[in-house]
Each structure stands twice: as structure tokens, then as C-alpha cells.
Amino acid sequence: MNQQANHPSKLLLPRLSIMMFLQFAIVWGAWLPILYPFLLGYREFTLTETGLCLSAGAVGAIFGPFIAGQLADRVISTEKLLAISHLIGAVLVYMLGTSDTFMNFAILSGVYGFVYAPTIALTNSLAFHHLPNRDRDFGKVRLWGTVGWIVAGIAVGQYLRIWSTPVGVSIEEITAVQNAGRSIAFTISAVLGIVMGFYCLTLPHTPPSTNQKSRFAWLETLREIRMQPLVTLFIIAVPVSIIHQFYFVYTSDFVTGIQNTAGSDAANLFANGINTVLGVGGGGLMTIGQMSEILVLACMPFLAVKFSKKTLLCTGLVAYGLRMAIFAYFPTLVPVVIGVALHGICFGCFIFVAFMVVDEFCSTDVRATAQNFFNLVIVGVGIIVGSLFATALVGEWAMVDGEMDYSALFLVPMWLSLACFLMLLVFYPNLKELQSK
Numbered sequence: 562m563n564q565q566a567n568h569p570s571k572l573l574l575p576r577l578s579i580m581m582f583l584q585f586a587i588v589w590g591a592w593l594p595i596l597y598p599f600l601l602g603y604r605e606f607t608l609t610e611t612g613l614c615l616s617a618g619a620v621g622a623i624f625g626p627f628i629a630g631q632l633a634d635r636v637i638s639t640e641k642l643l644a645i646s647h648l649i650g651a652v653l654v655y656m657l658g659t660s661d662t663f664m665n666f667a668i669l670s671g672v673y674g675f676v677y678a679p680t681i682a683l684t685n686s687l688a689f690h691h692l693p694n695r696d697r698d699f700g701k702v703r704l705w706g707t708v709g710w711i712v713a714g715i716a717v718g719q720y721l722r723i724w725s726t727p728v729g730v731s732i733e734e735i736t737a738v739q740n741a742g743r744s745i746a747f748t749i750s751a752v753l754g755i756v757m758g759f760y761c762l763t764l765p766h767t768p769p770s771t772n773q774k775s776r777f778a779w780l781e782t783l784r785e786i787r788m789q790p791l792v793t794l795f796i797i798a799v800p801v802s803i804i805h806q807f808y809f810v811y812t813s814d815f816v817t818g819i820q821n822t823a824g825s826d827a828a829n830l831f832a833n834g835i836n837t838v839l840g841v842g843g844g845g846l847m848t849i850g851q852m853s854e855i856l857v858l859a860c861m862p863f864l865a866v867k868f869s870k871k872t873l874l875c876t877g878l879v880a881y882g883l884r885m886a887i888f889a890y891f892p893t894l895v896p897v898v899i900g901v902a903l904h905g906i907c908f909g910c911f912i913f914v915a916f917m918v919v920d921e922f923c924s925t926d927v928r929a930t931a932q933n934f935f936n937l938v939i940v941g942v943g944i945i946v947g948s949l950f951a952t953a954l955v956g957e958w959a960m961v962d963g964e965m966d967y968s969a970l971f972l973v974p975m976w977l978s979l980a981c982f983l984m985l986l987v988f989y990p991n992l993k994e995l996q997s998k
Contacts, residue, residue: 573765574702577688580764581706583757584684587647588677590713590851591753592654592746594844598814600666602740608960610663612952615810617667618674619944623937628679638768639687643680644761650676651754658747682936687767689920696917700861703913707854713753714848717746718840726841732821739817739842746844790870791922793988794915795938800981801911802943804881806951807974812888812901813843815967819894820846831894850904857909864910870918871989875982877911882978889971912939 592599600611632642653673660666692698725742726735820841839845857864864873880903887900916935923931959970 573691574698576764577691577702578705579760580684580757581688581703582709582712583753583760584680584709585706586709586713587650587654587750587753587757590710590848591717591750592658592743593809594714594813594847595717595743595746595842597810598740598817598843599743599746601814602736603743604661604663604666606663606666608956609953610667612810612948612956614663614667614670615806615948615952616945617670619678619941619948620671620674623941623945636769638766639683639690640761640764640767643683643687643764644758646676646680646683646758647754647761648758650680651751651758654747654754655751658744658751678936678940681940685916685920687764690767691765695920696865697862699917700858700865700913704855704858707851707858711848711851711855713749714844714851715839716749717743718842718845718848720745720840721842722836722840722845735821736817743842788922789990790918793985793990794874794918795935797981797984797989798915798935798938799943799946800977801878801881802939803947803950804885804974804977804981805907805939806944806947807885807955807971808904810948810951810956811965811967811970812847814965815843815888815892816846816897816901817841817843819892819897835894835898846898847901847904849898850901850908853902853905854908855905857905858913861909861913865914865917869991870914871985871991873910873914874918874985874989877907877909877914878978878982878985880906880910882975882982885971885975885978889968889975892967915939 596615597611600606600614601608606614650673653669653676657666657669657673660669688699688702689695692702721739721742725739727738820836820843835846839848868876884900884903884907887896887903891897891900919931919935955970955973956965959966
């Protein structure tokens with residue numbers, strides 16, 4: 562292999578980094594963290610309706626491997642498919658912000674999920690296609706997605722702090738105004754989506770594979786994910802996604818209440834500092850998790866060499882459980898900030914490493930489809946099951962006299978994290994077993 566193949570061009574990493582920045586700012590940074598209080602508090606949907614809206618967007622991710630992955634691996638170049646998807650998505654997400662009925666919001670969420678969800682895996686597969694060294698370079702690129710998440714989240718939080726936090730009124734009135742102000746997040750997302758759509762047309766050309774073992778990429782992918790370690794990874798990914806949903810559904814509202822009602826003088830001082838820097842409404846504070854994620858991803862080239870993939874995956878699951886335990890047992894500002902910061906280890910050591918494992922153990926001609934299949938589990942099936950489980954089942958159970966018992970609520974994903982850790986420890990093959998295959 563020549564030197565050019567071993568080292569990417571000077572412009573490749575910045576181009577892919579901008580792609581990741583926009584990809585994750587659009588949804589994960591702008592409006593997903595604030596969706597629960599927006600729907601429940603401002604649109605006045607019921608808890609079950611809110612869960613259905615959250616899961617509707619994931620329905621589209623189920624079709625990603627069969628349509629978007631098939632198109633990218635067999636028909637159209639990945640960068641063009643990304644451009645089309647994001648331009649359509651920009652229109653849909655703007656409509657989401659103006660939709661005020663449950664049925665309209667649920668339908669639009671489903672259509673938007675169909676368009677947007679596959680783009681997560683497609684940006685991964687495009688990056689993997691052009692990076693000469695996956696373990697060395699992908700972390701450097703992907704961490705800019707986290708930066709985009711942080712920037713968008715803080716922008717929304719600062720908007721709420723400056724324009725949607727009235728002074729001299731009750732906590733209830735402040736909360737009501739903040740819930741209404743969260744609609745700005747959808748407008749920000751739409752603008753970012755338009756920028757991303759046109760930017761995708763400038764990305765490196767990524768044509769469909771010419772080395773095709775099967776006409777249907779998804780059939781070949783199904784054959785490959787039956788083998789270890791992918792089969793264990795795919796099975797565990799469903800409950801992990803459920804745990805993930807408890808965090809993304811409830812944390813914004815959970816930390817907003819803590820931010821607005823910090824008790825002691827020291828806690829007030831700390832809360833004021835957090836609010837000033839990150840904004841209010843929960844989404845800004847949650848970006849602390851993305852900040853820690855940057856540190857983990859920046860260290861990933863070293864970690865991926867020093868530790869086995871199994872060790873990293875187990876570390877991620879331990880962090881999931883520890884975060885939920887902190888939320889359940891220590892619901893005050895400083896411990897909760899530490900719990901939010903654990904998101905970097907949760908995501909970096911499990912979700913990020915899992916996508917690397919999928920790329921490593923799948924054939925080159927089905928990588929886009931394989932990434933979409935794993936995306937199906939994480940962003941599709943897992944979110945559908947997780948949203949309904951976290952809201953209509955556990956959420957309704959933990960609701961006492963109209964108030965959420967967060968201590969009881971977060972114990973459920975804590976124990977689920979422990980179960981996933983034990984499953985991975987027992988069934989995921991170790992390094993020697995993989996090398997012998």
C-alpha cells in the first residue's frame with residue numbers, strides 16, 4: 562500500500578469533520594433533547610402520546626437498511642443520497658415545529674425518521690470508505706459530530722435563557738414560557754438541514770460497490786450478522802437503546818427542575834454558573850455529556866489499540882448503569898452533572914465502538930447496509946420499544962399524583978444496564994476466540 566493510501570489528504574479530515582458537525586447538530590443537538598418537555602409541557606400531549614411521537618420517528622429507521630443502504634451500496638452515490646435526504650428533512654422538521662396536534666406530529670415524525678435516520682449510518686459508511694485507517698482516523702472525524710451537538714444544544718439553551726426566562730415570576734410560569742420557547746429548536750434544525758443538504762454535494766464521491774456478492778445488499782448483510790461477534794452485539798443493542806431512551810426522554814426535564822430549584826447558596830452559585838454558560842431548559846446542561854464524549858473520542862485511537870473491543874464495550878455498559886444510579890440516588894446538581902458527564906463513556910465506549918465492530922466484521926460491499934442495520938437496532942427498534950417502555954409503561958408506573966418519581970424511574974435502566982453487562986461478558990467472544998476464526 563502506498564504512502565497516500567496510508568495517510569489521508571490534508572483536506573479530507575476537515576471535509577468529513579464538517580459533515581459530522583452538521584449531521585449531529587441537526588437533531589441530536591438542536592431539538593431531540595428538548596422534545597419531551599416541549600410535547601408534554603407545551604403541546605400538552607399525554608405521556609403515552611409523547612412516547613408514541615418519540616417512537617414514530619424511529620419507525621423510519623427500520624426501513625433504512627432496506628432502502629437507503631440498498632441505494633447507497635447498489636444504485637446511487639452516498640453523497641447524493643445524503644443531500645436529497647437532508648433537504649427533504651429540513652422541510653419536514655420545520656413542519657414539526659408548527660404542528661400542534663398529536664396525530665399530525667406523530668405522522669410527520671414517522672416521515673422525518675424515514676428520511677433522516679438512515680443518514681446517520683450513511684455518514685459513517687462514507688467516512689469509513691475514504692479513511693485509510695479506521696481505528697486511527699474515525700475518532701478524529703466523529704468527535705466533530707459531538708462538537709456540532711454541543712454548539713446546537715448551547716444555542717438553544719442560551720435562546721431560552723435570554724428570551725424565554727422571565728424574571729420575577731413563579732417557577733411554574735418560567736417553565737411554561739421555556740416550554741413554549743423550545744419551538745425555536747425546530748427552526749434552527751431546519752436551517753442546519755438546508756446547509757447540510759447542499760454541503761453533501763461537495764463531499765468525496767462515494768459510488769455504489771462494484772464488487773457485489775449479492776444483488777440485494779441486505780440479504781448478504783443478514784448472512785454476515787448471524788456470526789459472532791455481530792450476533793451478540795446486535796442482540797444487546799436493543800436493551801442498550803432502551804436504556805439510552807430513558808436518558809434522552811427524561812434528562813432534559815429532570816435537570817431543568819434541578820437547575821431552576823437549586824437549594825443551598827453553593828448550589829445556587831453553581832447553578833447560576835451552569836445557566837450562564839450553557840443556558841437553561843436542560844439541553845444546554847446535557848451538552849456536558851458531549852464535551853466528555855469529545856475527550857473519549859479523542860483518546861479512541863489509543864484506546865482501540867490498548868484495549869480489546871470487548872473491554873471497551875463492557876466499560877460503556879458500566880458507565881450506563883453508574884449514570885442511572887447517580888440519577889436515582891443522588892438527584893442534586895453536582896452529582897447529576899457528573900452523571901451527565903458519563904455520557905461520553907457510555908457513547909464512546911459502546912455505541913461508537915459498536916459501529917467500528919460492525920465495519921470490521923462485515924464485507925466491504927455491504928458496509929453501508931450493515932451500518933444501517935445496526936442503526937435500525939439502535940435508532941429504530943430500540944427507540945420504538947424504548948420510548949414506549951420508558952413512557953407508557955415505566956413512566957406511567959413512576960408517575961405519582963401527576964409528578965414523576967425519578968428515583969424509581971431511573972432504577973429500571975440501572976438494573977437493565979447490569980443485565981446487559983453480564984450478557985456481553987458471557988456471550989461476546991474474547992480476542993483469542995476471534996483470532997482463531
